[in-house]
Structures are given as structure tokens and as C-alpha cells.
Amino acid sequence: MKLFRRLSNALPALVLLSGGAALADDTASDLAAKASASHWGYDFLADLTTDIGPRMSGSKAEQDAAAFAADRLKKAGFDDVHFEKFPVTYWARGAEEADIVQPRLQHLAVAALGHSAPTPAGGIEAEVVVFKSYQALIDAPEGSLKGKIAMIDQHMVRAQDGEGYGVAVVSRVNGAIEAAKRGAVALVIRSIGTDSHRLPHTGLMRYSKDVPKIPAAAISNPDADLLARLAAKGPVKMRLKLENKSTESETITVVGEIKGREHPEQVVLLGGHLDSWELGTGAIDDGAGVAIMAGAAKAIIDQGLHPKRTIRVVMFGAEEIGGGPVDAYEAAHAKEANNIVIAGESDFGAGKIYNAAVPAGAQGSAFAKQLTAAILPLGVDMLHEPSSHGGADIEGIHEKDGVPLIDFGQDGTHYFDIHHTADDTLDKVNPADLAQNIAVWASFAWLAAESDIDFRALSSSAGSAK
Amino acid sequence: MKLFRRLSNALPALVLLSGGAALADDTASDLAAKASASHWGYDFLADLTTDIGPRMSGSKAEQDAAAFAADRLKKAGFDDVHFEKFPVTYWARGAEEADIVQPRLQHLAVAALGHSAPTPAGGIEAEVVVFKSYQALIDAPEGSLKGKIAMIDQHMVRAQDGEGYGVAVVSRVNGAIEAAKRGAVALVIRSIGTDSHRLPHTGLMRYSKDVPKIPAAAISNPDADLLARLAAKGPVKMRLKLENKSTESETITVVGEIKGREHPEQVVLLGGHLDSWELGTGAIDDGAGVAIMAGAAKAIIDQGLHPKRTIRVVMFGAEEIGGGPVDAYEAAHAKEANNIVIAGESDFGAGKIYNAAVPAGAQGSAFAKQLTAAILPLGVDMLHEPSSHGGADIEGIHEKDGVPLIDFGQDGTHYFDIHHTADDTLDKVNPADLAQNIAVWASFAWLAAESDIDFRALSSSAGSAK
8 A cells, every 4th residue: 555655646747657668768767867866875875884884794783784774774665674684604803913024024004804714823924925926826836835924916907897806806715725725824915906005905715624724814005015026125024913703693684675566476686785894884885785776766665656576675794704695595585586587786886887788588678678768868888798797695596596687887997996995985985976876776676677578588689689 | 536537427419518508408408318217216215115114203214214325325426425313202103093982883094193192091082072174173162172082174175286285284283282272182183185095194293381282193084074974963982092102312314415516515405304104105205205306416427417516415304203303404504504505305295396486586597597498398387486485394494594495396186195194105106207306306406506596696587587
């Protein structure tokens, strides 16, 4: 009933729903305009980062963030606002120090990598062996790093679509395993980031069962420059001290919906993640994403719209810390996965969206044409290529359950200047760019939820839609 | 003798000195080209910041930096390389922490201000009163801050010539005095900087004899944003802990010269400062400046030139920590001040020079015309206005002894993003821009030292040279 009331409160200019394509198209454009003008999404983000701040998965702050988000969703008129809880390892950063101690004492800006073991109480002091790339480390013979600290000095390349991350991040994820295999007592990496500030980039790292779990940390790019310059001159010794701790805890995924009026079981899933690293306040990663997704759905509610299918906003917990919780969501929802008609994720900051890709099955469809028409005025191209990737939170349901993906490409030219650093704060978000993201996602969510299209089907026009 | 050998080793293209204006002009242009191509200045800076790093006035590191610089000057063929030592208070940063503790715990990026008193051992915890400007603090009645932490939230304006610094810096210099007068137990300021990174800007602050010496610190701009947003919502409590210490020590000024062939007692003084804050490695402030000045003189040596007057490169100690040592240099040299024919300072990073101003007495002179001709191809305008300011190191000899000033204006659009932060590292210096600075100063130094002009005299053409 509430939803029908919403509809009847819609602006007079809104023609009553009749299922026609032209109607949906006008509605999407109108929605985009209204979404662009709303402050709700930005306010959500501002309050999340101001009143809660950092919200590490498994922490008390994450619980508070979940309570905050659920409260906002309820007040905004979302249906079925609820929590889904999953076990998680809470990794808590402690004191951390890195110093060059030879040839002379110089302090380095350092951050332990997520899941890193702590160092022994007194720290580790050892000679540093610098590798110019991850490959160079791989090429080092077994045993060659015995008693040494391995340093991977691979630079990350700046690219609009963030492609440099995929290339560089292996140092962070697998570096400790590969360094330990060769005898190293610790791993230090050049930050996986495109900036040149004294703010190290943290992020997830992995261990392997059969290899010693050595401590792993990132130093800032200017510090990596310094270390590389010194190493080119002679032996460098480093002292590394990390006091982080791991405990078992639980993470919270927050869900809110706009229930579909005709096919409530069919779900258009809009995902982002609520948890964040704790060096910054998680504004671009991924406060922006959850603000965008919730803001997009809120715009639909505000317009009194009531689509055929359900729109589900999912604010995932524990994206950053990886693995388990995202898989757990997939496991918990596998039985309904066939009803998730399409899923999208916003987890790349608040840079403007500049392109879009729909599943192959939808290319050339009325849906795709309506979407193209709605987002082109917002500065978004529809790509000729079909969508092929979503994001970490939804890759489980995509890969295991075949849920089709919508993909909006954001301008990430500067995203990795900030990503996973203390600099991830509200000032890095441009409210107008955030609003453009909200408008694009609102248009998409409305069109997808109001459509009957089966995104899984291979449309005969796929590939010929160019 | 050595100097004459240098001359005879000059390039064949160099016409023998005959005192003619055309000759000097060609020489300056040739010198600028050669100076631009030399790596000596950049190497000096790279090695200073890499091998020594931070060099706080009065510290062991400053002594090491002085030894390094003197060694480089000697190897480069400078005459009379020597130290001049002055007493200084060595202020050493200790552990420092600032947290918002109400409405919820949030860590702030903080840096004690130079000369700040430490907090009591357990730190200070108090409510914060936020002032949007320094003036707002001044307007607060006496006693109104009893038991509170005063926070000055004045933003610094970005400007090419850095004019925003002069307006904003009063918060840092006098804020603790004014806050203490009104009863505050500590002062916190928004960083005096134009960036939005989690890297606070330190810098000099002052106390007054009759006012309690309260601890004073800067928080980064994003942290100041957060604090201001929270303060707009309700009461904010902060905990501040600073463990810095002050001890009596000495600072070292390093001097090297190119002795004049005709008037060795007449000095063209090129100044910068060798000391630096210790959060970064003092690359732009002021490693660049001393590299530029030494590099300019080195270019003259490399060309085998031997000017009439002495060129003196002075790498001041204790510029950052202020007051005493610079005055001490003035006092030590007051008796020769009449022979310092002109002085210039490079202490604004390595941004390109884009304008120049000569003393009123020199406007329209052959010297000014030659200088204009030499630097215009380097992208430097000669201003119609005479020079009116030099810099902190040379203001003593200018104001007390009337030493005329040369002033080259550098592009400082981004200088205050970095200034006095941990981000003051070598990567912030563009080698080509540094080389342009060296070329400009080399041209000037040669022309001024080869000239007979009396910069103190009021030229009849001054003001009409437009």
C-alpha cells in the first residue's frame, strides 16, 4: 500500500504507468534529473564518514555503521530493511614502524597489509633486497632471501579505468608467500597506488598453508623512492615493527529493498560495501558506492515510482578483508540466484561514470535503447562490448550462479591516489560527480526493474547492435 | 691563480673579458644554457635528501648536512668554504597524538608546531571551541576559553605567488599566545597549507613572556574538515598528547665563494637555508634553494668565469626555527654589510621562476637590460616594480644594513601543498624546473658580479624604465 501511495504522490508531469517503452524512457530521464538534484546520497556519505568514520570489518565501528545505514534506509522508506551476518576474522592494526637503520636512520611511512602477521615483539631488523618487479622476485632462486627483508618496488601505472591495479596488486596479494618461499623474514612493498604522498596504501594480502607467514607491509611511494635510491648506492638495513592482531568476529551486510509490484521475487541487485579500511574514513572506498546505490533507489522512492521487479540495495560487509563473507552471501542466496535478474556494483569511488556495458543478452534491446537514451545526456557512452565484470562483492553470484552484470565505468584516473590510504576522506568526493553516479544508477535500476527482459537470454541482436 | 686557470679553460667561443656590455650579455646567455644542462644542482639535492634526509636545526643531522654541503662545495672548486656557527634552541619532536574522543573516537593526523611546549605526560583532554578565523579568536573575550582547546579553522588561499601564506600564517605564529590569553589550555590549528591530504603542516610558533605557554599543534586539512563538521553538530572533545623537547645547541651556516678578481671585498650574496623541518626530507624547503644557489655558482665556475666581484653562496642554518640565528648572521656581518652589493634568496621550492624585480636603483641600467635579455628566453618577465622583499634569511641585512635585494618570483601554486609536511620529498622537485632556476640565478650572479653598478644608488631612470 505504501508503494501505491508513493506512486500517487508522483509529480503531475508523470504519466500513469501503462507499460509503454516511451513512458519508461521519460520516467528515466525525469528520474535522472531529480536524482541529480537530491542531496540525500551525499548527506548519507557525509554523515557516515563524519559520525562513524573508519569501519573495519568485524569491528564495533562496522556494527555502528550498519545501524546507521539501516536507520537511514528505514527513514527513506525502504522495504524489508535487515541485516545478514557472517563470520569474519577481525584484523586490527596496532602500532607500526619502519625505519631505515643503515646507512643512516630514516623513518618510513608504513602500513601493515591486511591479515599480515605481527612482527616479533622487538621487531625485525634485516638487510633489504630490492626487486624492481614482482616478476624479479619470482625469478629469485629458493633460499636466496634467507634472513632478508624482500622489497618489491613495482610501480603502479595510472589509467582512467584503473587497469594498472590489476597488474600491480599481485605484489601485495601474493608477495609474502613468494618472498617467504625464498627465505625472506618479512615483505615490504611499494604502495599499490598512483600518488606520490607519504601515505602508504594498505590492502588485503594472503598466506599459504605450507609457507611461513611472514609480516608484510607497504611503504609510501616517496619512501620506496628513497629506499630504491639508497639501495642503488649500497646495503640498506631496515627495522620493521608491526603489532596488529586478529580475532574472530562477525560482519554485517545491510539490505533494503523496493519491493516489486508485479514480480517481487525478481531482483535487480545494487551492491556496494559498507566496511572500510581504517586508515581513512572510507569515503571513496566504499562509502561513495553505498551512498550511490542507496541514493539511486531513494530517488526512485522519492518519485513515487513502483517498478515491477524488486530493487535490492546490498551494503556488503567485509569486502576489504576478502574471501569468506562474500562467498557466504553467495551461499546464503544461491537458491534465489536465478531470480537475481541482474546485479551491479559501485566500488570505484565517486568519479564520473563515462561508459556503460549491458549483458550480451540485452544488447540492442528496448531496455538497452532506453538506458542509452537516459544516460547519454549524463555523459555516459554505451559500449559496443557487453559487460564482463562487476566487482568483488558480486563476482560470487556472477561466477557461481550466472547472475548477469551491469557495468558502469567510472573515471578512476585519481582513484588510486587515495585508495586504501589515510587520505580516503570526504573532501575527495565531488558532490556533483556523486550525483551523476546516482542519476545513472537510478535510471538503470528503474529501467531494469520496470522491464520484463531476461538478461540471461542471448539476444539474437547481440553483437550486431553496433 | 686557480681562478685564472678556470678562465683560460673556458670554451673557445667565449670572447676574452673586456668589460663590454655585449660580452657580458652573451656570456650570461651561454651560462644559462650550460647551467640548464648541468645535473650538479639536482644531484646535490638528491644526495642531500637521500643520504642525509631531514636536518632539523641544532640536530646531528644538520651537522652532517653541513659537512656534506661543505664537501660538495670544496669539490666543486668554491673558495673559502667554511662554517659559521650560532647558538640555537634544538626543538625535537616526540610522539604526538590527537584524537576526537567525543562524540566518538576518531584519530587525527597531527603535528606539533615548532617550539611548542609538550603537553603534560597524560595529555590534555578538553572540549574544543572552533573559530572560523584568527580574527574570530581575537574577538573572543578574555577568559572565554578557560579549560578549552581553541581550534582556529582558517583556510589558506591558493595563489601563484603564495600570498595566502602571509594572510593565514598568523594563526600558527601567534595563535597560542592569543588562545592562552583567553584561558585556553591548548591550541590546535587547521594546517597552513593548500592541500587536502592527511599530512599536517608544522612550522614555527611563538610564545609571549607574560602568557602561559600552551601546547600548539596543527591537524591536517581533512581532519580540520571533520572536526568542523562534528563541531557544527554538537560538542566535540579532543585529547592531545605532545612529547617534544627543547635543548640548547648550535646551528651551522655553510659558506662558499667565488672570489672576485677586481673587487673581492664586494659581495653578491646568494642565500638559501640548509636546515629543514623533520617531517619530510626538506627537498622543496629548502634543499632546492641551496641546490639552486650552489648550482648557479657552480655553473659559473664550470664556465671558467671569474667575475670582478665575489659571489658568496650562504647556506643558512636555523631558518625554520626562526629569530636568533638569522639575526646572528646579520650581527656577525654588519661591518661588511656595506660591501654586500646585492643579496637574493631562494626559499620557495623549485617551481619555475616567472618574474624578476631589481632594486629601484638598478632599473633601466645596462645591468637590468642585460639581465632582462638573459632571462626572458627562460620564461621570466622583468617587472616594472622594483624589488621590495627577499626572504627570511636576508631580511636582517636588508632591513638593518640596507643591503639591496634581487627578487625572482617562482610559481608557488603548489608549494603550500607540501610545505612543512612529511610530503616534502625529492619526488616533488621537477629537475627541469630546478635547472631553470639555476640558469636564472647563474645569469643574475654573473651579471651582478661582473658589473660595477651600485645597487644602492637611486638611478635617475628608476621608475621611468617602464
